[in-house]
Amino acid sequence: MRAGVSVADGVNALSAIQFVLSGPTKLFGAGPWQDGDTVRGVMPADRLFPGADGRPAVGSLGVLVDEVVGYSIIGSLPEGAWTVSTEIWIDIVRPLADAEGELSASARSIAPGSFATGELIDASGNLIAECRERGREIADPPDFAVARTDFAFDGAVDLDQDLSGVLSLREMGEGWVLPVVPRWENPRGVLHGGISLAASEAAATASRVEAGSDLATSSLHIVHTRAVPSGVDLELRTTTRHAGRTLWVTDVDAVWNGKVCATTRVSAQA
Template sequence: MPQEDSGTPAPAGAADRGEPAEPSDGIGGPQALFRVSGYRPGPDGTELSMAVGPWLDGVGGTPAVGALGILADDVLGRPVFVSRPPGTHLVTFELSVEVVLPPPWVGPRLLATGTVVAIDAARGLSRCEIVDGTGRLVATGRAHLRIVPAGWSQPEGIRASTLTAAADLSARDTLGPAGSTGAGRGGPIVVPNRPEFGNGSGAVHGGILFCGSEQAAAAADPQGRLTTASVTIHYLRRADLADPVVYEVQPEHQGRSVAVYRVTARGSGGRPCSIATVARTVR
């Protein structure tokens, strides 16, 4: 999703959905990475699915809760997108996912259903449920989206080579080299810019920032005993795709059974693009 930046934090946050001709035309690098597809309006709301496979693996080789970021971000935004007032854009201010059933998840696909809770001229609220291949509830999600006047350029088409390259990545790659080496515990994690993380408008997709923030917290877990129970992220400004993203992790609490991390993603000039709270618990 493109992200707004006028030199100060955007009032609505960072995750602008642009103005695609059709809501179904949403396959880019992030969706190819996590095999997110199958958009359709369903009887209970907007439906979108994600295939289960090794692309969900994060730091330590275990499936990453952060991998739900693209699926949740897209399915929460689309029902508001189609209901928004004419001549407007959406920017996601807050995205939250609560885990009901920790990974690994049963495939072959996870199915997400998103519905509008409320919408007016200024904002939209939506929620979603995600179930596994057996119909068990995996996670719930919610989003707060701001509605702003249109005026940004239409997203560019995604190159086929970008989609192919994205399909070779996994959740751990949202942390760059640190995702494979296990580095980053206690120090900033610098993620080089990658076209595969873009949304077609020159910005990092909000779901990628969600995944990177969750994975940065997982990498900071000193003993790896905990699993992520929830992630809430606030988008402040766009993360330009041309610049590296730096994740800074601040442990707010590290106990034997629960831990809470504050993860700040910084872009150009060291300015914060998003701030996430990641809660991890013993399961």
């Protein structure tokens, strides 16, 4: 059965997937693999970095989710095709602080080349989060013969930091700045979608904490509108949309060269 043809349970059969490691996958230990019509991946518990509120940061899940769900979309197309993530959702159903051991993610294609859903469980089998991703096929997939894997995470990052420190975020005005360095690139040489998600959630949490809220991130939705090249400073501009005692909503616009490259809505609830 070729890729993209629906099977009996409504899930699309996957073609053989060629996985390419990158700096983000090595940092978060999030390398995926194919298991029949499912893509799976794991993340060590020690890579669930804390946020500004001291809790395990939901943004730490960004690379794992983007890799596992994203490759599920890629696999639903003919072998050799490639997609980019346009939207990613993560909904927390059990506090990350209650997760036991490493996290495991699994995902399946729902619509060939465009949409997949997944879930994250902990080592005890507890459901931690539901996730989904929308992708778009591109005409210029990575050249796998020369795909860069040598620039990956090189151990220069101090892992005994919160997520903002690991990403080298620095505060600026009403927001933060993410230096886009080679270790944050995806196989196409631009900013990895999971890193932009992580940085945006970290900025939203820091903004919420600075405003005096102790609510925990409960869900987020990022939309990638354009690629971000390496070597630039990406501004993360935060805007509080709702500031309540039991619900807080923050929007984060990732801006480079005067243009919004990604926009994220982060909700926090009691």
